[in-house]
Amino acid sequence: MARSPQKYRVKEVFYDGVVHVIFFDGAHCLYNYWELRTGCTCAKCVHEVTGEKLLDDQTVPLDIRPVASEYVGNYGLRIDWSDGHGTGIYNFQQLRDQFPHKTQSVD
Amino acid sequence: MDPLEQQIRDAFALIPFGDSGQNLLESDKVFSLEVIGNRAEVLLVIDHEHESFTNGLTQGIEAALKGCDGIDEVGINVVATFEEAQKTLAAHEHHHHGHEHGHAHPHAHDHAHAHPHAPAPQKRSYLGEYGQVVLVASGKGGVGKSTTAVNLALSLVALGKKVSLLDADIYGPSLPTMMGSRGEFSEVVGQQLMPISRHGIEFMSMGNLIDESEAVVWRGPMAHQVIEQMLRDTQWPGGDYMIIDLPPGTGDVQITLAQMTEASGAVIVCTPQDVALLDARKAVKMFEKVNIPILGMVENMSSFICPHCSKETPIFSKGGAQTESKEQGYAFLGSVPIELAVRLGGDEGQPVVVSAPQSAAAKAYRNIAAKLVEVLAEED
Numbered sequence: 001m002a003r004s005p006q007k008y009r010v011k012e013v014f015y016d017g018v019v020h021v022i023f024f025d026g027a028h029c030l031y032n033y034w035e036l037r038t039g040c041t042c043a044k045c046v047h048e049v050t051g052e053k054l055l056d057d058q059t060v061p062l063d064i065r066p067v068a069s070e071y072v073g074n075y076g077l078r079i080d081w082s083d084g085h086g087t088g089i090y091n092f093q094q095l096r097d098q099f100p101h102k103t104q105s106v107d
Numbered sequence: 108m109d110p111l112e113q114q115i116r117d118a119f120a121l122i123p124f125g126d127s128g129q130n131l132l133e134s135d136k137v138f139s140l141e142v143i144g145n146r147a148e149v150l151l152v153i154d155h156e157h158e159s160f161t162n163g164l165t166q167g168i169e170a171a172l173k174g175c176d177g178i179d180e181v182g183i184n185v186v187a188t189f190e191e192a193q194k195t196l197a198a199h200e201h202h203h204h205g206h207e208h209g210h211a212h213p214h215a216h217d218h219a220h221a222h223p224h225a226p227a228p229q230k231r232s233y234l235g236e237y238g239q240v241v242l243v244a245s246g247k248g249g250v251g252k253s254t255t256a257v258n259l260a261l262s263l264v265a266l267g268k269k270v271s272l273l274d275a276d277i278y279g280p281s282l283p284t285m286m287g288s289r290g291e292f293s294e295v296v297g298q299q300l301m302p303i304s305r306h307g308i309e310f311m312s313m314g315n316l317i318d319e320s321e322a323v324v325w326r327g328p329m330a331h332q333v334i335e336q337m338l339r340d341t342q343w344p345g346g347d348y349m350i351i352d353l354p355p356g357t358g359d360v361q362i363t364l365a366q367m368t369e370a371s372g373a374v375i376v377c378t379p380q381d382v383a384l385l386d387a388r389k390a391v392k393m394f395e396k397v398n399i400p401i402l403g404m405v406e407n408m409s410s411f412i413c414p415h416c417s418k419e420t421p422i423f424s425k426g427g428a429q430t431e432s433k434e435q436g437y438a439f440l441g442s443v444p445i446e447l448a449v450r451l452g453g454d455e456g457q458p459v460v461v462s463a464p465q466s467a468a469a470k471a472y473r474n475i476a477a478k479l480v481e482v483l484a485e486e487d
Contacts (some may be wrong), residue, residue: 014227090117
């Protein structure tokens with residue numbers, strides 16, 4: 001049916017040193033803080049027109065971590081990072097299909 | 108998470124960081140926290156700029172920690188820089204070497220572990236007081252989107268549902284004309300806007316907030332703000348359905364609504380011509396990107412019904428939307444004929460479902476509403 005696929009819908013997100021994202025189809029994906037922060041696709045980090053990366057990864061502290069976050073509509077997660085950056089929206093489709101992650105089997 | 112850690116974190120989230128508007132957790136000033144037996148040791152990094160907050164903070168922290176299970180003693184150490192904190196902690200770790208540690212061990216060389224983890228994400232969407240939030244969209248203008256939104260909403264009312272309407276077309280609001288509220292202004296009570304009520308529906312439109320002769324240019328960020336204001340500051344009564352009439356195309360308003368609401372889905376309105384279908388496809392693509400399900404398509408102006416002889420003429424050809432929805436795998440909600448009564452009703456503030464309930468168009472809208480209810484039931 002028209003319903004957006006379960007693999008792109010998120011049931012739960014939590015943080016314990018990595019970002020855990022549990023999707024509706026049961027997949028449990030783990031994302032590294034630093035990789036997620038440096039992979040930010042917001043207009044401050046990636047040029048909107050050229051797609052050129054504007055963020056210098058070296059400026060992101062190695063101990064970067066989320067301090068707060070919120071769901072965005074049906075489709076994403078916005079994270080406030082410990083370096084003060086907070087404009088990036090992580091689209092669940094991108095997190096699932098493109099962003100590097102580890103998976104964990106659900107108990 | 109360790110229950111004590113959670114308890115401490117909850118307590119810290121209630122401590123204000125001076126007058127900064129942040130709480131202690133958000134301020135990121137707790138460098139480390141260690142619980143050994145019944146004693147908690149806290150190391151704070153407070154730079155000179157925020158020195159004046161120190162007394163209030165240490166008192167707040169001491170009280171908060173003593174309120175946590177099993178903590179009777181509290182030691183608080185305040186330093187001015189990150190480097191000092193690392194040194195202090197390294198010395199402290201050395202001092203405690205061999206002792207058995209309790210919860211939440213900090214590691215001088217691994218700053219990340221010295222902090223509690225961020226809480227799970229918050230939900231911050233509007234219109235949660237409605238069972239279903241349905242966006243009525245189109246790829247291009249002039250296909251009868253607002254007419255569909257209004258008649259769909261009224262048909263849902265006829266089915267016994269409690270319905271509200273939001274005219275999100277801030278560039279060219281047409282709800283005031285169609286609902287018969289031109290020249291009327293939404294009342295402001297305190298900080299809240301009161302929706303206007305007509306035909307059993309509460310609604311909001313830019314056309315009832317500013318003078319209709321005024322042309323307002325909404326640049327991107329302003330469009331975002333004005334939509335947020337209509338979502339947040341309106342005293343919405345809540346109910347079964349919120350129907351949102353979008354501006355045509357794929358722009359700021361669509362994205363704002365996708366970000367600020369948890370929409371149940373979108374209804375795509377188009378005319379039968381190929382070019383309209385092409386634009387409709389773009390709208391569909393946009394909704395897919397933001398995980399908003401396509402509830403189905405409505406083909407408007409699908410044929411002309413002669414008011415004299417009732418003969419049906421497919422002026423713009425017919426069935427394009429039906430074929431398209433079949434190919435793309437979503438529901439076809441129905442087609443609406445061109446009828447004089449639709450236009451007249453719209454212009455007079457008496458939508459056809461109300462003014463001419465026996466007309467072919469009114470029947471078509473009622474069928475579309477019934478189909479929509481069905482599709483939404485399958486979705487849940």
